Amino acid sequence: MFNSTSGIQESAALIPAATLSKAVLIVRELKTSQKTGATYLDIELRLVGGNYEGRRVYDMIMNPFCQLASDGGKKMGILALTRICEAVGIFKVGDEASYGRYEGRGIHDVINDIENQTVAVKLKIEKGEDGRADRNKVSEWLTPNPLSGGAHKSWVELHTGTPNPAARATAFTQNPVSQNGDTPAWLNGPGKDPF
Numbered sequence: 190m191f192n193s194t195s196g197i198q199e200s201a202a203l204i205p206a207a208t209l210s211k212a213v214l215i216v217r218e219l220k221t222s223q224k225t226g227a228t229y230l231d232i233e234l235r236l237v238g239g240n241y242e243g244r245r246v247y248d249m250i251m252n253p254f255c256q257l258a259s260d261g262g263k264k265m266g267i268l269a270l271t272r273i274c275e276a277v278g279i280f281k282v283g284d285e286a287s288y289g290r291y292e293g294r295g296i297h298d299v300i301n302d303i304e305n306q307t308v309a310v311k312l313k314i315e316k317g318e319d320g321r322a323d324r325n326k327v328s329e330w331l332t333p334n335p336l337s338g339g340a341h342k343s344w345v346e347l348h349t350g351t352p353n354p355a356a357r358a359t360a361f362t363q364n365p366v367s368q369n370g371d372t373p374a375w376l377n378g379p380g381k382d383p384f
Contacts, residue, residue, distance in 0.1 A: 204241050204325050208312045209347040211237045212246070214273065216300050219252070227251065227258040229266075230300065234327070237307060246312060246325045254296045270299055272330035272340060277306040282334045311343050 204210075212234035220231045230250040236242060251258050251266035258266065271288075274280040279302055281287040291298060313328035331344040345351070 201244070203314050203323060204236075204244060204246070204312055206312065206314045206328070208241065209309070209331070209343055210239055210241060210312065211307050211309050211347070213237060214303055214306055214308045216304055219296065219300070220249075225257060225259070227262060228255045228296070229258075229262075230296075234308070234310060246310075246327065248327045252296050269327075269330050270303075272332040272334070272337065273303050273306075273308050274299075275332045275334050276308045276330070276344075277303060279303070282332075309344055309347055311340075 215233040215235065217231045217233050219228055221228050229252055232248050232250060234246045234248065236244045236246070250269045251262040253263040253266035253270065255263075271280065274290075275282055279287070279290060309331035310327050311329040311331060312325050314323055315326045317323045329340050329343065331347060332340050333344055335341050
């Protein structure tokens with residue numbers, strides 16, 4: 190009945206890499222990096238539907254409003270938040286004016302809008318380091334924006350159930366915000382947040 194291993198909980202098997210899923214996005218906290226002082230969103234994704242209903246994936250999104258964030262971190266944050274806002278209908282694909290929603294505002298406004306919304310993701314397996322086990326992370330945020338290449342193709346595949354080999358493009362193939370690499374207008378104005 191009882192033995193030295195009866196109190197050890199088995200960990201759930203990892204979700205296979207390249208799995209597409211809908212998920213409810215929960216912002217657990219706006220955290221500050223001890224290394225750089227930059228802020229980021231600590232997020233939880235609760236998978237919805239399919240074989241992995243109810244499973245949770247934890248990840249982070251850099252705060253593109255944060256002045257201490259690196260240029261690369263800001264670009265990754267812009268990409269992720271743009272695709273999330275497109276997926277939940279805050280930004281309307283084809284209506285450029287809708288992308289101005291956060292001009293002069295800050296990250297807390299974005300968090301309030303995306304909290305508990307259903308997004309779409311492609312997952313990966315991140316190899317563990319320093320004794321940490323392997324874990325699932327977001328490989329790509331999916332979007333209804335056709336300018337987003339593989340992220341859009343995977344969106345279509347997830348929503349229609351039609352496998353599309355071209356949807357397996359690498360993450361971040363194109364910037365859905367701007368084809369010329371400019372920072373979106375909603376990040377140029379002064380934000381309310383001190384970050």
